[in-house]
Amino acid sequence: MSAAVAPDEIRKHLVKLDRSRVCVDPNDIVEIVESVMASVHGDSDSINVKLHEEITALAAYIQQAKAEISSIGADEIKHKFIPDAAEELSAVVTAAETATHEIFEAIETVEALSETVAPEAANVIAEAATRIYEACAFQDITGQRISKVVKMLERVEHKVGAMLAAFGEGVMPPGDQAGPACKPAPASAPAEPAAPNKDDELMNGPQLPENAMSQDEIDALLASFD
Amino acid sequence: MAAVDKNMPILIVDDYKTMLRIIRNLLKQLGFNNVDEATDGSQALQKLRDKEFGLVISDWNMEPMSGLQLLKEVRADTKLKELPFIMITAESKSENVIAAKEAGVSNYIVKPFNAATLKGKLVTVLGNF
Incomplete structure (x- = not known):
């Protein structure tokens, strides 16, 4: 590339680039090129050399990034590890x-039998059943915690997918190597999460113990409104 | 406060069947057998508009309609606005409690909870039984 290339010429290339559906905002490239051109001073030859060095370094950086993404197996992470x-x-x-x-089935069966035993024994059964019900609440809490982790994985999957689409050729699997074009996301790819509204921001699920309020603290907070 | 009618219909709302079953069984142990279920706020709201209930016990984190949104809908409905509403949720941040209180929640139980806590809140909201 020559530093003598006029901005109009650059824009023509960018329009062409845009028509090829490359996942880069042409305005970003214009900004980059203009900033590179603005950074060089001196006569035409030194501008050429400096600009060539900058562009070469940029190309090397992109190639290195693609190689690193390829080496960490980003495609495998997105299509296998995260879904698995x-x-x-x-x-x-x-x-x-x-x-x-x-x-539950077992303890409900036992509870039903408690009607046929002595009151003392029935009380013991009822107390044991209560403790079992209380203990089984773990499934609700662990289920919510795991759901949070799955949502986090989906976000990572989306980010990795976006990175793969941006870098395109060289990091995509052979079947997907149609150049760095903006292809539609595969059906399995999660959609970009919608921006949360105010109420959604209050839905965070179970907190870690050090961040959670106890029932006593909640009761005190509620009482403060009275 | 009038004596509590243990036959009053109670609506429990949670998207986890496990929690619905736990609350239903604990209520049964306390003598409340007339219990109906919903798995999100919109289903609950429909049931509340179709039938008269004496109490709602609702989770918060549900889709498509959350427990907080259900509470707001209930308080905005002239026929339902006085309905006792207990939130049982894993949401344990102060901003959640404040938001629920401002929306008109009758009481708030944080998960995991025990039977004694549930009974205590029922007494606070409904009266002794």
């Missing part, structure tokens, strides 16, 4: 839920 991890976590939730309801 989400699937495994969902299986954990399902298994825990199934087991919990088995426990």
Whole structure:
């Protein structure tokens, strides 16, 4: 590339680039090129040399980034590791839920029998059943925690997908190497999460113990309104 | 406060079947057997408009309609606005409690909870039973 290339010529190239559906905002490239051109001073030859060095360094940087993305297996992360991890976590939730309801079936059967035993024994059964119900709340809490992790994985999957689409050739699998064009996201790719509204921002699920208010603290806060 | 009618219909709302079953069983142990269920706010709102209930016990984090939105809808409805509404949720930040209180929640239970806490809140909201 020559430093003598006129901005109009650059823009023509960018229009062409845009028509090829490359995932780069042409305005960003204009900004980059103009900033590079503004950064060079001196006669025409030194401008040529300096600009060539800058562009060469930029190209090397992009190639290095593509090589690094390729070496970490970003495509495999997006298409295999993250979906597999989400699937495994969902299986954990399902298994825990199934087991919990088995426990419920058993204790409800025992509770039904308590009507046929002495009152003292019935009380013991009722107390034991209560403790079992309380303990089984773990499934609700763990389920919510795992759902949070799955949502985080989906966000990572989306970001990795966006990175793959941006760098295109060289990091995409052979079947996907149609150049760095903005292809439609595959059906399995998660959509960009919608911006949360004020109420959505209050839905964070279970907190870690050090961040959670206790029931006593909540009661005190509620009482402060009276 | 009038005596609590243990036959009054109670609507419990949660998107986890496990939690619905836990609350239903704990209510049953306390003598409340007339319990109906919904799995999100919009389903709950429809049931509340179709039938008269004496109490709502709702989770917060549900889709498409959250427990907070359900609470706001209930308080904005002239026929439902006085309905006792207890939130049972894992949302345990002060901003959640404040938002629920400002929306008109009757009481607030943080998960995981025990039977004694549930009973205590029912007494606070409904009276002794």
